[in-house]
Amino acid sequence: MLEQLRYVRLVADDLRRTADFAQRVLGLEPIDRDQELATFRSDYRDYTLAFATGARAVQSVGLEVRYPGDLDAALEKLRGLGISGGRGAPEDCALRKVKDMVWFGDFSGNRVELVVRPLNSGWRYFASRDAGIKGLAGVMVRSLDIEKDLSIWTDVLGAHVSDWAGDAAYLRFDDAHHRIVLFPASRPGILSVEYDVEDLNLLMRNYYVLRDLQIPVLHGPGRRPTSEQLFLTFSGPTDVLFGFVAAGTTGNAERRRPRQFPAGPAGLCGWGSECKIAEFNNHARRRQSHERSERESLT
């Protein structure tokens, strides 16, 4: 059902500061800007990142589906799981530059938006800084209950689990190894937003640029055992982290068998990079009642 990962909308208290981060640190191209909204382009899409403030600001992940009928079908299936969503009003669609949309909250309280005919840009992407960004790559989402939230992604939206790292589920619905990662946590919300950069050289150049800009790097540079992606995760202007990723496995999706990797840093980096992210260090997952976590606590 899902065509592609489309955008991330984040809530910002200080739009000026967040916009500065998006341009100066991430190197994205500014698109729309008013008192309550700032959007940024990273590729052929009109925008992939929006910071909003004020009454209409919500944190959400936007995913594209092809037909309005898919929206109805999704709402119907969600009702079967006991989740009520809503159809986007014309002003909601206009704000997001889409033709039609529905939204719903998962079992943890993360807001997901399904959109039809989101706007592409007729002009190519022109970066504010040469960070080598190729596009929006993935979003990590916190989950209070992986199993229940996973059922939405697999049963309703048709995504597949590519791999497991501990109880974190890497979900794919296109050529990429994953677009969404559900991470066990004690509160909901988007954990990180990741942009694809050209290659290892660009990733490492960005690492030193971030150091010069005094942006705290929280994990990496490293390589994920799951997707084989090179990654670098760092602080953003709000509590949502940002990351650069490069390379990684793609394609051959149907034949891939989900593999179980260790929980914690060992399953997240094959280079042994220092990890300062609580969710990745397993601090949050103790709250979850899972056989596996019980077994691990014995060892």
Add this chain to the structure above:
Amino acid sequence: MIKLTDVCYVRLGTADLDGAAQFATEYLGLEISHRSKNAIYLKSDQREHTLCYFAGSPAEQTAAFEVAERADLEAAAAELDRLGHDVRLGSVQEAELRQVRSFISFKDPTGNTIELVWRPAYGNRRYHGERDAGITGFSHIGLCTTDAARDEAFWTKVCNARVSDRIGDAALLRIDEVHHTIALFPTNRSGIQHINHQVATGDDVMRSFNFLSERQVPMVFGPGRHPTSSARFLYFEGPDGMVFEYSSGVREIADELLYRERQFPFEPKGFCEWGAKPQIKEFRN
């Protein structure tokens, strides 16, 4: 013309042989191939040893290059003698200590002790490191120079080295297809400036960066990527302040006729294309 075929080994004096051995095995990842009362021989590839620590002053540093024939050794001795270098033929006992059949010793114009060796010993066992550092072998050395132009002339005119690139006046010299086997670094002293081991992949460079950082080994440059050789690198400090380097993906120069050396700036961007800044004295202005 003195025909160097490969860099062979480095000998380093140290006051703390046990400490050096521990660093070389547990941190650097070399394998002890032989140990005597006053020396420890370390293996990094198929050769019997490529690094030797011996009880002595850390100022005693020797780099050795291999020549192909005994005649090359004799011709080199005659040529060096003619140029006024103080050449000495190693005794049988000294040759045994170095695990070579025969060798001569001299000082280059800066005063670095250089040995030319014939028939260095190869092992029957392959290298198996103390830790999984991914080392594929001892590959090159950085040499201090007090006069870059004079020493470049020595290595390229008296010996068979060719300039692959220059960073400021620091010449990177090749003696085979590998981008450089000798890197000259202008400074005010003699000695070995760094010792390089190649590792299998860029992943190994990054793994070692984290492994050594966690153990408080002083990182002096990198992780980074050299614009000259395209190698991904990491420099860190070992016993007695010696700088060690891991690198992977060094460029090879196959076409001697078409290759033209390039000039890079003597500043951080000439040393690293990712933006790492060197904390190495010889790499800074």
